[in-house]
Amino acid sequence: MAARHFGPYSVDVSNEDKVLFPDTDLTKGDLIDYYEAVAETMLPHLRDRPLALHRFPDGLEGDGFVQQRASDHFPDWLDTTTVERVGSGSDTVVHPVANKQASLVYLADQAAIALHRWLARSDLPDQPDMLIFDLDPSTDDFEPVVEAARRVVQLMRDLGGQPHIMTTGSRGLHVVMPLRRKEGFDEVRDVAQAMAAHLADRYPDSLTTEHRKRNRGDRIYLDVMRNAYGQTAVAPYSVRGKPGAPVATPLAADELDDPGLRPDGFDMDKVRQRLEKGEDPWQGIHRHGVALATIRDSLGYNG
Structure with a gap:
């Protein structure tokens, strides 16, 4: 187990060599490195939004599952938000929220490959933006x-x-x-x-x-x-739990004219290269x- 430090927050990451994507031999360490690298760009799209986590503790060869509720073992510094459960009228769900770089790294260490976000923020959960x-x-x-x-x-x-x-x-x-x-x-x-x-x-x-x-x-x-x-959509820059580790990738409008455009055509390396070359096409969207x-x-x- 090794610690990664982000200001006052530390994340003990483990089993970095564990293969999550057997078709490409991409590991949990690769996933953690990706989310750490894109955090500055990705976090504004996640800020204060309830999340649903698509986790694959055993990699894609195992059974993945969607986790809505924050686990008791999540660190105290990882933000959460309590919202009314869909259709309940009284029951609530405590969702994880990723507002920090350390949060993305921690969730990746939990093998949360994909992050799905609400269309509203936690302060006004009934009013989508x-x-x-x-x-x-x-x-x-x-x-x-x-x-x-x-x-x-x-x-x-x-x-x-x-x-x-x-x-x-x-x-x-x-x-x-x-x-x-x-x-x-x-x-x-x-x-x-x-x-x-x-x-x-x-x-x-x-x-x-x-x-x-x-x-x-x-x-x-x-x-x-x-x-x-209560509905969610895959978050911008989220990896997907699919072979090749494709990434949900914001596009500039003229990229629709690219004859080679594919819905799963961007992987972690390509996205990191895109972000190194220029700005997020969705920067300041709101x-x-x-x-x-x-x-x-x-x-x-x-x-």
């Missing part, structure tokens, strides 16, 4: 997802929003529009559904709001169901928050 479209392919062809993302981006811009694009590190793309924290999840989801319906009506041959997979055909499903209390009322009015949606 982002609206998200989750776009996954219906077939093995990724180009329709890219084209769908272009159309979501254009609609958000037309309505007065500032869209931000991210590969998920899995199969698709997220398009996120930052919001001012003035309205609740129900209102945000209603507007997101109206936006999706608008796009599906405009592009009926390629986009759909149909929940049933068998009725979608090859059309891209405009999934806005993450816009709900300075661009738009009032939901602006989107609603521009869309002509009356609820």
Whole structure:
């Protein structure tokens, strides 16, 4: 066991040679090094947000699990937040929160490969500060997802929003529009559904709001169901628990035009290289928050 020091905080890391990704021989030490390296860029996207941890104590060859509650053995300095459990009315959940570089390193040492964040911050858990479209392919062809993302981006811009694009590190793309924290999840989801319906009506041959997979055909499903209390989305710069250790990676808008773009095309090394060359494409994202009322009015949606 070795200690890593971050100002007043120390993390005792162990079993750094343990292979988590057997296809590439990437170890827990590699994961820890990655999260330590990207912390400065990643932490603003996590600050004060309840997290769900996708942990793989035995690596990808074992059974992973999602952990919502902070464990009793987590150090006292690792921030937590208590929120009402979805649909309970009274029960609560104490979620881990990553506000420090040491927190990311500690969670990586717990084999928390992927971090999924709430769409709201802990001080106002009922009021999201982002609206998200989750776009996954219906077939093995990724180009329709890219084209769908272009159309979501254009609609958000037309309505007065500032869209931000991210590969998920899995199969698709997220398009996120930052919001001012003035309205609740129900209102945000209603507007997101109206936006999706608008796009599906405009592009009926390629986009759909149909929940049933068998009725979608090859059309891209405009999934806005993450816009709900207690739902999470993979965090920017999170590694995914998949072969090759792909990373959810924020994109500049013109990167949608890259013919080689893949949803799982960035790994830990590539992301570190990107960050060494330039700024985070999502830097200061929440300075661009738009009032939901602006989107609603521009869309002509009356609820």
